[in-house]
Amino acid sequence: MPVAAVLAGGIVGAVVATTFMGSSNEPPEVKIAAQAPQIAEKTPEQDQVQLEEKQTNVAVAAYAQPQAPTVEELTKTVSVGKGDTLMKVLTRAGADRSESHQAIAALTEVFDPRDLKIGQDVTLQFSTDDADLTKDSVVPSLMSVSLNEAVDRQLAAIRTPGAGFTAQETVLELDKSLVRAGGVIQNSLFLTAAQAGIPTKTIIDLIRIFSYDVDFQREIQPGDSFEVYFERFSDDTGRILKDGAIHWATMTLSGKEISVYRFKTADDGFTDYYDAKGRSVKKTLMRTPIDGARLTSGFGKRKHPTLGYTKMHRGVDFGARSGTPIMAAGNGVVEVAGRNGGYGNYVRIRHNGSYKTAYAHMKKFAKGVRKGSRVKQGQIIGYVGTTGRSTGPHLHYEVHRGGKQINPLSVKLPAGRKLGGKMLTAFREHSKKLNTEVANTALETQLASSD
Template sequence: MNYNSFLKKDYKNISLTNPKGKYQEWQQPSPRIKRSHIILLVCFLIILSGTLIFNSGPAEATRNITIEPQNETENGQVTIALPLNFNNDTSYIDEPDVEMPNFNKPDIETIIKTIDAKNKTSFGDQSTLTSTLLQEKKSIFAKLKWSSHKVKTGQSFALIFKKAKLNPRELHSIISLGESTKALKSIKPGQEIKFRISENGSLQELVYVQNSLSSLHVMKFNDGYQAVAIAKSIEKRITHAQVTIQNSLFEAGLSAGLSNSIIMDLAGIFGWDIDFALDIRSGDHFSVVYEEHFLEGEKIRDGAILAVEFVNQNRSYKAIRYTDKKNRTDYYTPEGLSMRKAFLRTPVDFRRISSRFGKRKHPILNYMRLHKGVDYVARRGTPVRASGNGKVIHKKRKGGYGRAIIIKHGGKYSTLYAHLNGYKKGLKVGQKVKQGQTIAYVGSSGRSTGPHLHYEFRVNGVHRNPLTVKLPNARPINKKFKTEYLLYATKMIAQLDSYKQIKVALNP
């Protein structure tokens, strides 16, 4: 408040600007008013005015707000609380060059409420924020310019902060928030960091966009910052598809509108029972129930397959996805057996099989001999995977096999991988490996006519055909959860059957 007019008016009553006649009377006061009384009165007014001037300074810098009853809820409680000494000087506000970007950001009120709830306080003992002040804060923030930075390889948050020409002390304040801003220490290439900066270079808000669902928001309050992680929730919808194969699984799936991920997941579920490169026939068909994920009403991706039936050469295979109470998820048969086998049927992604198990004429030695494995043609450098859990007992050259690896799987089974181009870095003899783990790469070492993997499967030391040998099952569902699982599986199978009946009704 400006008190200049008030002071001038008051001092005019006792100033020396009186008319001459009255000035003379002031010099010689009436006997009824003593000179000392007048002096005391003048001193009192000067002190009073000085006090008012002294108190006027903070009144211009701090906004003191009184909470009115209408700003409270019906039960008298205030829903939002923040410190009041925001600097509401709008001299630094810039008009936005472009519309505020949409980066999966909730509104300021949501962030403020989340921060307040996280702290379980109203930011100390300060007064509660009124809705009017909140609107003003939102208005100010909405007008500040944004500075956007996409993280590049090798960049740290500190480097990006420096590039944005922000104060290092602000960086220290943000990092000092501890666990709340820990994510900023492990930013990844391709992610985005946005700054909302005032004209004087002060950071007012920071948004670290981790992905389409998660973001970290840091806002300035007083001389410090508050941080909150915001996670968008995904809406999951269940859908289904029924597909008949004419040529290949992949082609049929795409024609039916399925995504690559669903097709590959389906092949993975039945990969232990069906060789999708060799066993598929025209007329094979499948029915699948799966999830679709939506964010704010728009589909963003496909989710998990929940239940699926695949009919291959008139033989039906069914699988149900189930998560037990220990949060372990896997696919099982309707009876509770694992869809997984103890071994992968094929340990490499191959183009074709150039030589099968059995007698053949050796392509180099040029005479008939037993071919003890299967040759999978693949590009040089294609990853070779361990077909089952086990221990590496051999990792070096082995005669005509060239570079080779032998893995022992318990006391009964062993597998051999030959003609390798190289071994997985760090792999050692005696090391335990897991099913599907990369152990080597396709090559053409030893007696070989081109890049391929020679794969052998032995049972009690006897060579068996890897393509036809009966593979042992992995562990079935835990007995503790079997009753619950069987009820769930019955429900999912009924759902699959109902979709098939609908298709029959629509296509008589």
């Protein structure tokens, strides 16, 4: 029994067991000291059991300890969907509604939440520093919200301990260069320019600049050519991030060359495009208030496609995909914006004492377009549809002069500003400088695309 006690009780049991063993000539304390090292030794089996117990305890402790979220779990990027508001985006990502409201309030100092675009990415940063990690459900705190308003402008609302959210704006410094690109038109200006790598925004700007003088449905022929001299912006690695304004452009139509120059007039501070003689390319009205459309029906008598008999067609029809933007042909005030019988969704704009324009069969109206609202030339007022008496998506476009409908494609429109005196002299010097720059810049027929 004493020996069993030693094995079961360890060193303390050994001391007790020694006291009750047979007599010895050595003092008890000496025998204890001599025997203690022998009693403390363990068998290999005991060592293995103790090691396994320690490993089990460590594993249990590790399992019981709450695991902190990784950095990836603390950062979320959400893409804006149709009908989303910034509040919806943040709360869908798991942010507390109250914290989301505070972040949005701060962000409005540098960004209008109504400008949020479908497909835009919003990045949220969370923190669990103040959260109770022993609870089953951990609610992290929103620390920042950031988004790119443009490729060179990042906006954020950042939380500062004890001070709430503050707005932050970061603008990248980009390198500006001017490139010259062009080509020979094979089918349409848009397709030829796109195949040459010219960005869509620049092509649309080019069409708008020339739309006052050029009928893109009838005047452009295969073999005509164009050139455009415009801005490109890149970062310090040379990566192209965005494209800017057109400084000069030219079109050669059936051998006739038309050139335009971007010029800012000092007396009023306005920037516009002028021809080689210093005349503004702008007219009272645009001939084509829609981009990338085809003329499907002209002005005059025709057999009506739905009524089946000959009827006067008092406008022109442009066939385009449903949802294509429709622009105001000129500055003016909206007289009508609503349903109008066979016209379907209809807008009529009064431009001055003589001219009005009308737009029919719209799918829907642009935001803010209503009776009495003011619109600017080129402003989107609605979208192509097939409402009313219509066989397919198209824009029916009318021009009214003195209360009478006239042919939009043949009407001679009043010209814009014509420069004179010192302003004309300044323009001539400017256009001469631009001509030299263009001549010294290589013509690109295939551009690298911007990101």
